[in-house]
Amino acid sequence: MQPQAKNREQPFPHLFQSGRLRNLALKNRLIMAPMESNLAADDGSVSDLMREYYRARAFGGVGMIIVEYTCVDRPLGLGGNPQLGLDDDALIVSHGELVRAVHAAGSRICVQLFHAGRQTHPKFTNGQQPIAASPIPCPMYRKMPREMTAADMDRVLQKFREAAERAAKAGYDAVEIHGAHGYLPANFLSAASNKRMDEFGGSLENRQRFPLLIAAAVRQGARDLPVIFRLSADEFVAGGTRIDEAMDTARRLEAVGVDAIHVSTGCHERIDRNVDPVWMPEGWRLPLARQIREVVRIPVIGVGVIRHPQVAEQAIAEGSADFIALGRALLADPEWPNKAAAGRTADIRPCTSCNWCVAQIGTGHTPVGCAENPRTGRETQPQPVFVGSHERAVVVGAGPGGIAAALTLDRAGYSVLLMERQAALAPGLLASAAAPKKDKFLWYREYLAHKLRHSSVELELSNATGAEDIAKHSPALVVLATGSRDRVLDGVDGLELPLVKSAYAVLAGNDSVRHGPVVIYGAGEVGCEAAKFAAAKGFEVILATRSSDANALSRSTSLRIYREQFIETIKAYPNIRIELGVTLRSVSPDAVHMERDGQPITWPAGQLLLAVGRVPNDDLSAGLQAAGIPTLVVGDAVDVRRIGDAVHDAYWQIRDMTRRVNPQGAPIESVDFL
The missing domain is CATH 3.20.20.70 (Aldolase class I)
Structure with missing residues (x-):
C-alpha cells in the first residue's frame, strides 16, 4: 500500500x-x-x-x-x-x-x-x-x-x-x-x-x-x-x-x-x-x-x-x-x-x-465472500462482542489467520500476545508472493503489519515456543494458528543431502536456490510456483510429477478456467520442462533418480526442491489441553486450505467464543480493525 x-x-x-x-x-x-x-x-x-x-x-x-x-x-x-x-x-x-x-x-x-x-x-x-x-x-x-x-x-x-x-x-x-x-x-x-x-x-x-x-x-x-x-x-x-x-x-x-x-x-x-x-x-x-x-x-x-x-x-x-x-x-x-x-x-x-x-x-455455490473480510456476504450475522476482561490471550502463529485472531481478540478487550517462530511476519504470504507477478500478496502483508502496529497486540518474532512456555503466561485462551508443514516423503534414499530443499521454504525466503539445474518434485500449486520462481532466476527447471495428466498440474487451484490459464503461464517459460508420470526413487550428490513405467531415469541436478504436499502442524494442542488451557485451533493447523479459510476460521471462532464468554456484551460492529 x-x-x-x-x-x-x-x-x-x-x-x-x-x-x-x-x-x-x-x-x-x-x-x-x-x-x-x-x-x-x-x-x-x-x-x-x-x-x-x-x-x-x-x-x-x-x-x-x-x-x-x-x-x-x-x-x-x-x-x-x-x-x-x-x-x-x-x-x-x-x-x-x-x-x-x-x-x-x-x-x-x-x-x-x-x-x-x-x-x-x-x-x-x-x-x-x-x-x-x-x-x-x-x-x-x-x-x-x-x-x-x-x-x-x-x-x-x-x-x-x-x-x-x-x-x-x-x-x-x-x-x-x-x-x-x-x-x-x-x-x-x-x-x-x-x-x-x-x-x-x-x-x-x-x-x-x-x-x-x-x-x-x-x-x-x-x-x-x-x-x-x-x-x-x-x-x-x-x-x-x-x-x-x-x-x-x-x-x-x-x-x-x-x-x-x-x-x-x-x-x-x-x-x-x-x-x-x-x-x-x-x-x-x-x-x-x-x-x-x-x-x-x-x-x-x-x-x-x-x-x-x-x-x-x-x-x-x-x-x-x-x-x-x-x-x-x-x-x-x-x-x-x-x-x-x-x-x-x-x-x-x-x-x-x-x-x-x-x-x-x-465452485462452492455459496454466498459471495472475501478472503480478507469475513463479513462480506454475511452482513446479517451476529458480531463478536466486547469482553473487556483484559485477560491474557496468546496466539501462536502470525500468518493471516493468527493475525486475524489476534486483532479480533484485541478489539474484544483481551491483552494479546502474538508469537511467530519465524523471523518474518506472515511467512506464508511471502511464499504466496514469491513467484513472478504475485506481489499483490505483499500488499496484504503490509496491510496486516500496519494494523498490528496500530493495535495493542504484542508481537514476538523468532519465538519457537512450546506448550510449557505458553502456560507460563497464564493465558485465559490460546489460539493455535501454527499453519502447516511439509509432508514427509518416505522410502527415498538421499533426502538428507545438501541439494535437497523444501520448495515451500524457498518460496517463503527461508532457503534459497543456488545451483542448477533445478528439479522440482511435485506439481501442485507450490511446485508450480517454485518452478516459475526458479525459472525467473534463470535456472533450467524440470517440473516432475507422478501424475500422467498434464491437466492435473496445480490441481488444487480452485477454478478449472484459472488452472488452464495458470498452466499456460508455466508453459510460457522456455526453461521449464514438464515431466509426467515419474516417481522419485533416490537422490545422489549431483543427480536425482526417477522411475517411469518401471524404467529408471536419471537427471543431473544442482538442486532438488520437494513439493509433495503440506499437512496440518498441530503439535501444541495436546499439551495445552492437558494443562487445562482453553485452546482454539484455526486455519491450516486444522486443515490445509487457502488464506481466506484461515482468516474466516479465526474470526468466526473468536466471534463464537466472545459471545459465550459475555452473552450481553456490546457488539463490535465494524471489522475495520481486521
Missing part, C-alpha cells in the same frame, strides 16, 4: 469531484461494479441479506452502486441460481426496498439488466435449451443452444423494455445493460459466436443490429433514467470482439440513446480477462477504456484491477475514464471510498485478486 496522505486537503480531487450521467448527479466518480453474489432469494427477489450487503457498500461512500445481473426473462435467461429477476411486477417491491436502503445510506443505485443467452446451463433454465445468436455451445457449459428466431428476438426485446420499466417503478436511478462477457448482446456482437446468415450476422453492422435494438428498447422503458451499456472492448478469443469493433459499437450505442459505456473485457472462455487472476497487473484495462472514450461524447466507466486510489485518480486525471468502477476492491473493503477521501490509504484493506470470492460462488 502507498503511504498515508498527510495533508488535510482532498488528496484525490478528480476522484471525489461530482459527476453526471445524463440528468443524474453523483457525489463522486466511484461506482460499485456489478458482481454475482448468490445472495438473491430463491424467487428472484432481493433478500434481507442482499439488502444489507449493498447497504454496507453505500455507507462506505461509493457514488453509485450497480446491482448485479438481474434477469429479464426467467428461467430461459438465467445465468445462475439464485439470481435476481425483474421480469415480474411482484419483484418491484423488494427492489424498491433495496433502492430506499441504498438511498438512505447516501448512494445512488443502478440495476444491471441481463440475459445469459448461450452462457448458461439447463439446470438454471428449468431444462429449457438456451438461446443464442447461433447454435454454438459456450465453451464453459458445453450445452448446445438453439439459434434465435425473429419471434425470439421480439420477445427478448419486450422483456428488456418491461424490465427497464419495472426498474423505473422501483425507484432505481439508472439501468445498465449487460452487453459484455459473452452474454446475449455480446454473443451477437462477436464474430466468434455469431455465425448467422441473416441481417443479424456477418458484417459488424449486422452483428450490432440486435444489441442496438436492445439498447433502444431499454431506452424506451427506462424513460428519462440514464442507460449504461457494459461492453467488452476485447474478448481475447480468436475471431472475437476486438477494440476497433468495440469503438464502432460504442459510437452506435451513443447514437441510439445510451448515456454511458462501461468498458470491460473477456467472455466465459476467457474469464481470466473479466475476473482477473492475481498475475494481471493493476489497471491493465484502462488503455482500452481510453480508446473507447476517444470516440464518444458520453461518459466512460473504467473497471478492472483498480485497487489503489492513486491509480483511480490518475485514470480520471489523464482522461482514461470519467468514472471508476470498483468490484472486488469493495468486497475486501466497503469503506474504500471513505478512507480514500480522508487520505487514509494505508487503512484500505487491499484486494489481492486471489479470487477466493469467485471460488465461493463458482
Whole structure:
C-alpha cells in the first residue's frame, strides 16, 4: 500500500469531484461494479441479506452502486441460481426496498439488466435449451443452444423494455445493460459466436443490429433514467470482439440513446480477462477504456484491477475514464471510498485478486465472500462482542489467520500476545508472493503489519515456543494458528543431502536456490510456483510429477478456467520442462533418480526442491489441553486450505467464543480493525 496522505486537503480531487450521467448527479466518480453474489432469494427477489450487503457498500461512500445481473426473462435467461429477476411486477417491491436502503445510506443505485443467452446451463433454465445468436455451445457449459428466431428476438426485446420499466417503478436511478462477457448482446456482437446468415450476422453492422435494438428498447422503458451499456472492448478469443469493433459499437450505442459505456473485457472462455487472476497487473484495462472514450461524447466507466486510489485518480486525471468502477476492491473493503477521501490509504484493506470470492460462488455455490473480510456476504450475522476482561490471550502463529485472531481478540478487550517462530511476519504470504507477478500478496502483508502496529497486540518474532512456555503466561485462551508443514516423503534414499530443499521454504525466503539445474518434485500449486520462481532466476527447471495428466498440474487451484490459464503461464517459460508420470526413487550428490513405467531415469541436478504436499502442524494442542488451557485451533493447523479459510476460521471462532464468554456484551460492529 502507498503511504498515508498527510495533508488535510482532498488528496484525490478528480476522484471525489461530482459527476453526471445524463440528468443524474453523483457525489463522486466511484461506482460499485456489478458482481454475482448468490445472495438473491430463491424467487428472484432481493433478500434481507442482499439488502444489507449493498447497504454496507453505500455507507462506505461509493457514488453509485450497480446491482448485479438481474434477469429479464426467467428461467430461459438465467445465468445462475439464485439470481435476481425483474421480469415480474411482484419483484418491484423488494427492489424498491433495496433502492430506499441504498438511498438512505447516501448512494445512488443502478440495476444491471441481463440475459445469459448461450452462457448458461439447463439446470438454471428449468431444462429449457438456451438461446443464442447461433447454435454454438459456450465453451464453459458445453450445452448446445438453439439459434434465435425473429419471434425470439421480439420477445427478448419486450422483456428488456418491461424490465427497464419495472426498474423505473422501483425507484432505481439508472439501468445498465449487460452487453459484455459473452452474454446475449455480446454473443451477437462477436464474430466468434455469431455465425448467422441473416441481417443479424456477418458484417459488424449486422452483428450490432440486435444489441442496438436492445439498447433502444431499454431506452424506451427506462424513460428519462440514464442507460449504461457494459461492453467488452476485447474478448481475447480468436475471431472475437476486438477494440476497433468495440469503438464502432460504442459510437452506435451513443447514437441510439445510451448515456454511458462501461468498458470491460473477456467472455466465459476467457474469464481470466473479466475476473482477473492475481498475475494481471493493476489497471491493465484502462488503455482500452481510453480508446473507447476517444470516440464518444458520453461518459466512460473504467473497471478492472483498480485497487489503489492513486491509480483511480490518475485514470480520471489523464482522461482514461470519467468514472471508476470498483468490484472486488469493495468486497475486501466497503469503506474504500471513505478512507480514500480522508487520505487514509494505508487503512484500505487491499484486494489481492486471489479470487477466493469467485471460488465461493463458482465452485462452492455459496454466498459471495472475501478472503480478507469475513463479513462480506454475511452482513446479517451476529458480531463478536466486547469482553473487556483484559485477560491474557496468546496466539501462536502470525500468518493471516493468527493475525486475524489476534486483532479480533484485541478489539474484544483481551491483552494479546502474538508469537511467530519465524523471523518474518506472515511467512506464508511471502511464499504466496514469491513467484513472478504475485506481489499483490505483499500488499496484504503490509496491510496486516500496519494494523498490528496500530493495535495493542504484542508481537514476538523468532519465538519457537512450546506448550510449557505458553502456560507460563497464564493465558485465559490460546489460539493455535501454527499453519502447516511439509509432508514427509518416505522410502527415498538421499533426502538428507545438501541439494535437497523444501520448495515451500524457498518460496517463503527461508532457503534459497543456488545451483542448477533445478528439479522440482511435485506439481501442485507450490511446485508450480517454485518452478516459475526458479525459472525467473534463470535456472533450467524440470517440473516432475507422478501424475500422467498434464491437466492435473496445480490441481488444487480452485477454478478449472484459472488452472488452464495458470498452466499456460508455466508453459510460457522456455526453461521449464514438464515431466509426467515419474516417481522419485533416490537422490545422489549431483543427480536425482526417477522411475517411469518401471524404467529408471536419471537427471543431473544442482538442486532438488520437494513439493509433495503440506499437512496440518498441530503439535501444541495436546499439551495445552492437558494443562487445562482453553485452546482454539484455526486455519491450516486444522486443515490445509487457502488464506481466506484461515482468516474466516479465526474470526468466526473468536466471534463464537466472545459471545459465550459475555452473552450481553456490546457488539463490535465494524471489522475495520481486521
